[in-house]
Amino acid sequence: MTTISIIGAGNMATAIGARAAQHGHSIEIIGRNPAKAKAAADYIGHGATVGTFGARPAGDIVFVAVLYQHAVEVVTQFGDALTGKILIDITNPFNSDGTGIVTTPGESVSQQIAAVAPRGTQVLKAFNTIFRDVLAEAAPLDALFAGGDSEARARFAMFLESVGIRPLDTGGLESTYVLEWAAILLMGLARNGAGWNVALSAALR
């Protein structure tokens, strides 16, 4: 078990934190608004703490759980404090009606984050194909992820397994753009009969 840092204090931040805490990890919530971060940590419980915005996070794995419009700015603000970390971008750069994405190939949010992150930082994308309520459940689950080098992906896969999630590696940083489209697929499922308690998955034979 290890410390997991989460930048952000919204619904996805608390879902990730709650699931990880339930599986024995220590959680650090880092928010620009200390009161909101404290409320998120209290919601998560299990001794979750509040970190200082802009300071070096305690965890080796750091979730960037803010809106996509703020992700690059936040990572820029942390700057060298993130050196060597594995950053997990969970954002979805949806267009205004959620039928497409505003990014372009080679310029996914993860790739934009990687462009401003300090040297040696690994940027992955995950959890953007799982709705919050499904992620928050303790039940076994699949998570598609991409980004970083193979060592970082193996490290993140170990974390996923530790919280009851089957890791589904879909490739390097260039594949994060594909995952951004995958979230639109998830939205299509939700809107056409599957409802909002759904996550993308894979059948392996």
Place this chain on the structure above:
Amino acid sequence: MTTISIIGAGNMATAIGARAAQHGHSIEIIGRNPAKAKAAADYIGHGATVGTFGARPAGDIVFVAVLYQHAVEVVTQFGDALTGKILIDITNPFNSDGTGIVTTPGESVSQQIAAVAPRGTQVLKAFNTIFRDVLAEAAPLDALFAGGDSEARARFAMFLESVGIRPLDTGGLESTYVLEWAAILLMGLARNGAGWNVALSAALR
């Protein structure tokens, strides 16, 4: 049970035909090359027949199981013979190294097919997120699909259920572009540890 027509005589055509035949449907294979079509029908067995290229297919559901480069041309050649049919586009417009697609939003292969198909024809996309060997198996499976109107999608969902596949409706014709990206996600999975016996799926709670 009903008649399913398949334009094409390649690996995906025989996989679709074999699965549908095993579940009691009558299969008509339609190929430009009659000898190749005959071989595909023989492979499928269960009384599968060979149709005439360009003539009206016997089935209400017609799979367009040709390479994406030929799909629009083939549908154009059939022309009014396809009036009122439910066309199922299974193509994947991959770029040369299979890391992206050559189509653009609003111009998916399915949308290009719909633009040349006769009035009243419904164009859906399916089976492009399932590798051939997985589709050919009798085992239960998920299939993401999109396109057409809700009536056509309901009709196709009934067909899927009849062949042991859980239908996952992801939306109308505009969503077929999202499915084209989904196949790149599938490729990423295959190349990064999952191997080629894999299909996209969904966890529904």
